[in-house]
Amino acid sequence: MPMALTHRLLDWYAGHARALPWRRAPGEPLPTDADWPYRVWLSEIMLQQTTVEAVRPYFAAFTQRWPSVATLAAAEDAEVMHAWAGLGYYARARNLLACARTVATDHGGQFPATEAALRTLPGIGAYSAAAIAAFAFGQRAIVIDGNVERVITRLADIHTPLPAARLEIAATLETLTPDGLAAADFAQALMDLARSICTPRAPKCLVCPLRPECSATDPETLPVKPAKRARPxxxxxxxxxxxxxxxxxxxxxxxxxxxxxxxxxxxxxxxxxxxxxxxxxxxxxxxxxxxxxxxxxxxxxxxxxxxxxxxxxxxxxxxxxxxxxxxxxxxxxxxxxxxxxxxxxxxxxxxxxx
The missing domain is CATH 3.90.79.10 (Nucleoside Triphosphate Pyrophosphohydrolase)
Known part of the structure; x- marks a missing residue:
């Protein structure tokens, strides 16, 4: 049953995938461009706590001005910070430069291909390492962002509040994620499903390809989030x-x-x-x-x-x-x-x- 669900989602993704400049088409091989991992990494750092719509023009501007990790590593700090203005969370821009320079000086200008090695680079956490390993290098990785959390907590009817629920989410994904390059398609299919069908409010359950297996009785209540604290x-x-x-x-x-x-x-x-x-x-x-x-x-x-x-x-x-x-x-x-x-x-x- 898990693999039947996985294949149904991949079939849906083949016809509904978003075309994004940092994403290969579903089912296609990895690009042979040596700078492909750089573009995947750049997009993942930009997308942290930011929408795809907001990132598109910044990604285009960055890749035109700094088309490789080597050119970004050589850039002046002030130029990069100025180009980043408006994306928010500016520690990411400082980590972006630190990571580019680490890759250029310590890794011969090539991003490492494994999650463990990626985690050693500045600004790359658990999610980013899994995403880059899957999307840039075709590694099997369990990729969990907020969109994936929403789909999986509903699919498996997980009522444990976040962030504790991530253990159950990861366990569920372990049974669903295919091997090899299909793992990247599967993760991105979950993200696109969350954006277009399994939305936070008024999810379109009647047209969802995962509907036969979905256990959620009240999907809008999931995922369960901890109570918000008043910000000072x-x-x-x-x-x-x-x-x-x-x-x-x-x-x-x-x-x-x-x-x-x-x-x-x-x-x-x-x-x-x-x-x-x-x-x-x-x-x-x-x-x-x-x-x-x-x-x-x-x-x-x-x-x-x-x-x-x-x-x-x-x-x-x-x-x-x-x-x-x-x-x-x-x-x-x-x-x-x-x-x-x-x-x-x-x-x-x-x-x-x-």
Missing amino acids: VRHGTVWWLEAAGDVLTITRPPSGLLGGMAALPSSDWLESPVEATPPVRGNWRSFGRVFHGFTHFELQLDVAALFLPERPEVAGEWAGEWRPRASLASGLPTAFAKAVTRVLANTPDTTEPA
């Missing part, structure tokens, strides 16, 4: 300092949240609001507050702006030298892009100094 709130101030049409930006410290990213100057982000000292003295104008959610906390940023006729002596870079003010938001992390949007919506392109 942090407070800070972000400053828009504009002089003669140029806007001051900084590069955040290399470690820590949003490390190495271009940003607007800001205060520390603290548990309680405090009056922060701006980069320069002046008649700062309030532009309200923006909100942004990080994984572990909610951020509330007060936005203040100062417009001057000439550049003051202050640490940082003037964005006019590399990006016009009207397009500044696209080069900054989302929290700061929201502040940029707030200021631009309330000021003309040319603002008289206060």
Whole structure:
């Protein structure tokens, strides 16, 4: 019965697989392109906690600019961090560079093909190692992401809350996953099924190829997730300092949240609001507050702006030298892009100094 289910899902996948630039077609052999593992790895790192739709343009831009792991390894940190802006979870971008450089220097520019070896590389955890081993090298691997969790907990009617349920999910997948290259098709079939049929809400059970074996009586209640904890709130101030049409930006410290990213100057982000000292003295104008959610906390940023006729002596870079003010938001992390949007919506392109 398990293999009959597996073959039925693979048959469904053959006719419904999404065409993605980092995915081979179902049933096709692995590409012979030497950079194929690089593209699979790049896509998997980009897709962590990010949607396929959001990743597509970034993947295209990265592979055009850095078509191999060697070219990425040789890139400047600031260039990669700037190209990553908007994808979020910026520690991934730092790990991306660290991994590329490790592969280039310690592995002769070739990704290792086994899960165990992949796990030794920066930024590659259990899921990514299994996915890369399967998708890039045709290894049999048990690939479990959030989509797979949803399908399997419903299929096997697993009511153990996550993350403890992953042991049961893995055991179920062990009986269903085929050998060799078909393992990759099977994992990606589960992901596509989760996206189009076994959706979080209103799953289309009547057209699901796994319906005969599915044990879920109330699929929308699965998987069972642990109760969410209220995220703490942090407070800070972000400053828009504009002089003669140029806007001051900084590069955040290399470690820590949003490390190495271009940003607007800001205060520390603290548990309680405090009056922060701006980069320069002046008649700062309030532009309200923006909100942004990080994984572990909610951020509330007060936005203040100062417009001057000439550049003051202050640490940082003037964005006019590399990006016009009207397009500044696209080069900054989302929290700061929201502040940029707030200021631009309330000021003309040319603002008289206060």
